[in-house]
Amino acid sequence: MIEIGIVLGSTRPGRVGDQVARWVHERASRRTDARFTLIDLRDHPLPHLEQPPGFSGQYSDERTRAWAATVAACDGFVLVTPEYNHSVPGVLKNAMDVVHLEWNTKAAGFVSYGGVGGARSVEQLRLVCGALQLADVAPQVTLPLATEFADRATFAPGEHQLTALDTVLDHVVAWSTALAPLRRGDAEAAIRGRIDAMIDGLRSKDLEALRRSYAADVVSFDVEPPLQHVGVDAKLKNWAKVFTIFEEVDYELRDLTVAVSGDLAVGHGFGRVSGTLKNGVTTEGMWVRATFVFRDTGDGWVIGHDQASVPFDVATGRGLTDLEP
Known part of the structure; x- marks a missing residue:
């Protein structure tokens, strides 16, 4: 089911936005075509652009990673925003700026409030959404303080506002x-990027770079015994063994196909380890059938399971290692 985040874009003491956000959430929760979650920026005290924009989807700050996971979990958003000095609240602008990929190819609607209903804030937010590849919908809810708030403090919307909100x-x-x-396409690109990073780690014999490609509880069905290798340390131990054999190592992955569904994905293709051995001999290695199961942790896609296998001759029980895709 589609997941929509209702983002409360004000953290100011004495704010009235919490009343508005609860009103939106209560109305939205009656629907059966999507799930709605209230996201309060007070619960996400973010750094102020302490690292480059998140075009890679990788974040060093723990607070940013938590926020990226929250944004990534949503398929669309309703941004509840006041208007401060004819513009967007700084805390909301910062929340949109510190991550990037997680906003892409989703939809956004607006519920605004203020002296002129927050209309000028929304106009600026539409420009920001365009840069973040967020599809901003045309209808909006505009709530003037003078007409929709008793004493400009207690939210008391007219019935007509429910029609506007429903729209x-x-x-x-x-x-x-x-x-x-389109979001599935973004996921596939991210997964292929993860595979590319893994291959780069292999070629540079960088075990820590490889660690980032695997889930901590990865289960690997490798060509070497035992039947399964459980945990990232066991998986890296296998790669470390490869590095002791090769002076220079290469890895080729051919015909990779990726299918994505929600936060899980499966990839399959043909892989081959080759290179120059410690004794100077060059080997082309053997082709194996490679299968990967990925899951999205919120911090990115990682490999939760992989399998490398070769076909075998039923009569002799020997593996066939000279086949090519």
Whole structure:
């Protein structure tokens, strides 16, 4: 089911935005076409651009990683925003700036409040959404302090605002659903990038770089005994053994196909380790059938299971290691 995050974009003491966000969430929760989660930026005290923009999806700061996971878990958003000095609250702008890929190919709608209903804040947010590849829907809910808040402090919206809110929610859910195929494409690109990083780690004999490609509890069915290697340390021990044999190591992956569903993905192809041995002999290695199972941890895609196998001759029981794809 489509997941929509309702982002409360103000952390100011005495804010009225929490009343608005609860109103949006209560109304949205009655729907059956999506799940809605209230996301309060007070629960995400983010650094202020302490690292480069998140075009790679990799973040060094723990707070940023937690926020990236929250954004990544959503298929679309309703941004609840006030207008401060004719503009967007700094805390909301910063929350949108510190991550990047996690916003891409999703939809966003707006519920704004303020002296003129927060309209100028939304106009600026639409520009930000364009840069983040967020599809901003046209309908919006505009809540002037003078008419929708008793004494400019207690939220008391008119009934007509429910119709406006329902329209925004309709559009956000529809566009989030329509963009789902593009998000799967983003996931496949990220997975192929993870495979490329793993291959780079192999070629440079960098075990720590390889560690980042695997889940801590990875289960590997490798060509070497035993039947399974459990945990990332066991997996890296296998690669460390390869590095002791090769002076220079190479890895080729051919015909990789990736299928993504939610936070799980499967890839399969043909892999081959080759290179120059410690004694100076060059070997082309053997082709194996390679299967990978990935899962999205929120910090990125990692390998939770892999398998390397060769076909065998039924009559002799010997593996066939001279086949080529």
